[in-house]
Structure formats: C-alpha cells, structure tokens
Amino acid sequence: xxxxxxxxxxxxxxxxxxxxxxxxxxxxxxxxxxxxxxxxxxxxxxxxxxxxxxxxxxxxxxxxxxxxxxxxxxxxxxxxxxxxxxxxxxxxxxxxxxxxxxxxxxxxxxx
Amino acid sequence: xxxxxxxxxxxxxxxxxxxxxxxxxxxxxxxxxxxxxxxxxxxxxxxxxxxxxxxxxxxxxxxxxxxxxxxxxxxxxxxxxxxxxxxxxxxxxxxxxxxxxxxxxxxxxxxxxxxxx
Numbered sequence: 001x002x003x004x005x006x007x008x009x010x011x012x013x014x015x016x017x018x019x020x021x022x023x024x025x026x027x028x029x030x031x032x033x034x035x036x037x038x039x040x041x042x043x044x045x046x047x048x049x050x051x052x053x054x055x056x057x058x059x060x061x062x063x064x065x066x067x068x069x070x071x072x073x074x075x076x077x078x079x080x081x082x083x084x085x086x087x088x089x090x091x092x093x094x095x096x097x098x099x100x101x102x103x104x105x106x107x108x109x110x111x
Numbered sequence: 112x113x114x115x116x117x118x119x120x121x122x123x124x125x126x127x128x129x130x131x132x133x134x135x136x137x138x139x140x141x142x143x144x145x146x147x148x149x150x151x152x153x154x155x156x157x158x159x160x161x162x163x164x165x166x167x168x169x170x171x172x173x174x175x176x177x178x179x180x181x182x183x184x185x186x187x188x189x190x191x192x193x194x195x196x197x198x199x200x201x202x203x204x205x206x207x208x209x210x211x212x213x214x215x216x217x218x219x220x221x222x223x224x225x226x227x228x
Contacts, residue, residue, distance in 0.1 A: 002153075004153065008151055034217075036219075041221075041222075041224075042221055042222070043115070043203055043205075043219030043220050043221045043222050044154070044203075044219045045218075045219070046216050046217070046218075049216075088153075088154065090154075095209070095215060096209065098156055098159075098169075099154075099156075099217060100153075101153040101154040102153060103151060103152055103153045104153075
C-alpha cells in the first residue's frame with residue numbers, strides 16, 4: 001500500500017466552479033500536510049500547509065485535514081483558467097522528516 | 112524564499128552514457144534533495160545531499176547509479192550513470208532549511224527533463 005494515494009484525474013471543470021482535490025494516507029503519524037501546485041514544465045510550488053487537523057483558508061483556497069479518516073482536501077473556489085495545473089499533496093511526520101507525495105491530480109479549468 | 116536553477120533544463124542521451132545535473136541555489140540552505148518524477152507517478156526521493164559527506168540514499172537507489180556531490184551549501188550535482196530508457200524522467204532538485212521546530216518550506220527547482228534513447 002502506498003503511503004499517500006491521490007486520484008490522478010484529469011479533472012475538468014468550467015471557470016467559476018468549486019474544485020475539490022483529495023488525498024488519503026496510511027501513516028497516522030503524519031503531522032504536516034502540504035499542497036503543491038505544479039505548472040507544466042515547472043517545479044512544484046507550495047500553495048498551503050497545515051499542521052495537524054483542521055482547516056486553513058488562504059484567499060480562494062481552503063485546506064482541510066481529517067486525521068481520524070486519514071483524509072485531506074484542497075478546495076478551490078471560483079476556479080480560474082490560471083488554476084489549471086497539477087496539484088500534489090505531500091505530508092511528513094515532522095519538519096525534519098522526508099516528505100511523502102501523492103501522484104498529483106491534473107486540473108483543467110475551462111474558460 | 113530560495114531561487115533554484117538547474118542545468119541542463121533538458122537533454123536527450125544515448126543508452127550507456129552518463130549525465131550530470133547541476134543545482135544552484137541563490138542562498139545557503141541546510142538541506143538539499145534530489146527527486147525523480149516519472150509521468151503519472153509521485154515525486155520519489157532519490158537521496159539527501161549532505162555537505163562535505165556522502166549522500167543519504169533512499170531504498171532502491173544506490174550511489175553507483177546516482178552519485179551525488181555537495182561541495183558547499185548552495186550547490187549540488189546528481190549524476191545518472193550508465194543510463195537506460197527506464198531512467199527517462201524529470202529530475203528535481205529541492206531545498207529546505209531546518210530552523211528549530213518551526214515549519215520550513217521546501218522549494219523545488221524547475222527540473223531537468225531527461226530522455227534516454
């Protein structure tokens with residue numbers, strides 16, 4: 001079983017839609033949860049990180065962590081064509097440990 | 112934030128040859144990593160590049176195949192040796208500082224796209 005599972009998509013939505021991206025994981029020791037965005041032919045860039053459980057909001061983006069279900073989500077409100085990218089979840093046990101990445105979900109927001 | 116550059120950005124190589132990828136950071140960083148990203152796959156950590164000592168390799172990766180150097184706190188190289196088509200992938204350099212127990216962002220370079228024929 002993989003440490004982190006993520007639906008690869010692709011996910012295609014119309015502009016303005018609410019997008020939900022999800023990951024599940026198996027290691028209950030994970031404490032740090034990250035979402036990265038990767039545009040084509042670029043390296044991943046950090047969108048948001050969350051420590052332990054709960055929600056975190058940043059503009060149009062909301063990250064949720066449910067440790068009891070080992071499930072994390074990223075919501076994008078009012079999606080824009082510029083949001084079209086691959087979104088990778090990542091998690092680690094501590095700030096000093098290696099990151100485990102999901103395989104990424106490719107999102108396409110149609111104008 | 113850290114700005115990371117990688118050279119080359121892409122290359123097409125023949126089977127059996129070796130390629131060295133360079134990673135340069137615009138500031139001193141504690142930790143440098145090398146990842147491989149294959150189509151539809153997770154980012155896979157190859158190794159942690161340690162300054163002044165041998166790299167720490169993850170399971171499934173060995174020094175003979177992926178020798179790594181890190182002569183200082185801003186530069187590292189990854190060599191892909193005796194290449195085969197299975198080594199075709201994107202190779203990413205990544206950096207992170209360790210600052211006590213606070214969260215420290217991990218930054219990624221733009222990647223090197225390698226195709227082995």
